[in-house]
Amino acid sequence: xxxxxxxxxxxxxxxxxxxxxxxxxxxxxxxxxxxxxxxxxxxxxxxxxxxxxxxxxxxxxxxxxxxxxxxxxxxxxxxxxxxxxxxxxxxxxxxxxxxxxxxxxxxxxxxxxxx
Amino acid sequence: xxxxxxxxxxxxxxxxxxxxxxxxxxxxxxxxxxxxxxxxxxxxxxxxxxxxxxxxxxxxxxxxxxxxxxxxxxxxxxxxxxxxxxxxxxxxxxxxxxxxxxxxxxxxxxxx
Numbered sequence: 511x512x513x514x515x516x517x518x519x520x521x522x523x524x525x526x527x528x529x530x531x532x533x534x535x536x537x538x539x540x541x542x543x544x545x546x547x548x549x550x551x552x553x554x555x556x557x558x559x560x561x562x563x564x565x566x567x568x569x570x571x572x573x574x575x576x577x578x579x580x581x582x583x584x585x586x587x588x589x590x591x592x593x594x595x596x597x598x599x600x601x602x603x604x605x606x607x608x609x610x611x612x613x614x615x616x617x618x619x620x621x622x623x624x625x
Numbered sequence: 626x627x628x629x630x631x632x633x634x635x636x637x638x639x640x641x642x643x644x645x646x647x648x649x650x651x652x653x654x655x656x657x658x659x660x661x662x663x664x665x666x667x668x669x670x671x672x673x674x675x676x677x678x679x680x681x682x683x684x685x686x687x688x689x690x691x692x693x694x695x696x697x698x699x700x701x702x703x704x705x706x707x708x709x710x711x712x713x714x715x716x717x718x719x720x721x722x723x724x725x726x727x728x729x730x731x732x733x734x735x736x737x
Binding site: 600618 | 718
């Protein structure tokens with residue numbers, strides 16, 4: 511079955527450590543996205559990528575980094591520079607606008623807690 | 626700055642009634658608007674998309690309206706069921722088509 515897979519589901523980190531969240535999709539989607547969700551708040555865009563080897567900053571990119579070396583994969587690194595990293599992280603993908611309806615497909619999320 | 630507003634208070638309704646959720650936006654000219662459902666601890670799931678030149682879209686018990694003059698969308702669930710209890714998110718896409726921005730969502734509780 512096609513889908514989008516995030517791992518790990520739960521992650522604990524000590525302050526000062528970098529962590530990498532995995533996101534893999536087998537939907538043959540062009541675009542991939544990372545969002546952050548805090549309690550009672552909407553999804554805020556961290557980074558997005560329209561094609562391999564290219565990505566753009568979203569609204570809250572500071573303290574995060576990404577790579578897009580393969581179409582299927584878009585890992586997110588939460589660096590020690592991110593001041594408040596405890597949150598629920600969601601990865602999403604979709605076809606390019608001219609090829610699809612614009613619907614976003616989401617993974618099940620990764621919950622990061624900084625101890 | 627661009628802003629999407631959804632009712633921050635939870636909506637409580639009785640089973641069988643119609644739930645109506647509101648999404649208002651400012652400083653934005655979306656090419657289309659989407660509604661998603663999110664259950665606790667899960668990723669959002671796409672429900673409906675409506676384009677700027679459409680006034681209404683239906684899918685089974687769901688109906689969405691889009692008024693670009695009022696800068697508002699209404700999301701209706703008819704004959705609501707307890708299984709409809711979830712958070713519903715409104716999302717907008719601009720003409721550029723690359724970024725989707727989300728509202729904070731409205732929590733819906735349907736009582737049996």
